[in-house]
Amino acid sequence: GAVVSQHPSWVICKSGTSVKIECRSLDFQATTMFWYRQFPKQSLMLMATSNEGSKATYEQGVEKDKFLINHASLTLSTLTVTSAHPEDSSFYICSARPGTALSRGGKLFFGSGTQLSVL
């Protein structure tokens, strides 16, 4: 089946540093990828929609300058948390959609998530 690889699985960093999370579609091309954030015992909140070759679309309340998204190729999107602070600690998950909505049953494929802890 389709696989979305997300790295790293977990990261601990000091406050003020930047952290990059990668999301790769391994066996399909993804023109669109999504980034979500999940607080403990809460639902997934969409942060932004990443489109290959164009600027990401951010949801209301998400700081564009703090959460930099780059979708440079059809198989890779990156989320960079800049100048991370403890309140950015969370579980981040990406998802990718194959080029055709009806392909593969119209599924969205999710990465395994990244647990970010900012000290």
Next chain:
Amino acid sequence: AQKVTQAQTEISVVEKEDVTLDCVYETRDTTYYLFWYKQPPSGELVFLIRRNSFDEQNEISGRYSWNFQKSTSSFNFTITASQVVDSAVYFCALSENSGYSTLTFGKGTMLLVSP
């Protein structure tokens, strides 16, 4: 605006019991898609089912079954003869139109199956 409500925050059952997870949705679209995802403790999301708004047939896949009731805007998920490995958080989600748009997730229901 779309909304998905999973009223059950946590459910605890004993192995072999049947359990139903409720999902109620709101949308103004006539064409939409409903999903269920499983999130085990490891964190990844596992796709379980996708159903479009024009297909109200109930579906069964092994121990899993889904009851789509458009009249009550519900898309409930039942696990028959639950097992410990079913312990996870289950998310119901809604997507409008052809599925190109993003998913609106419910808050999730944590299912704990004890031996």
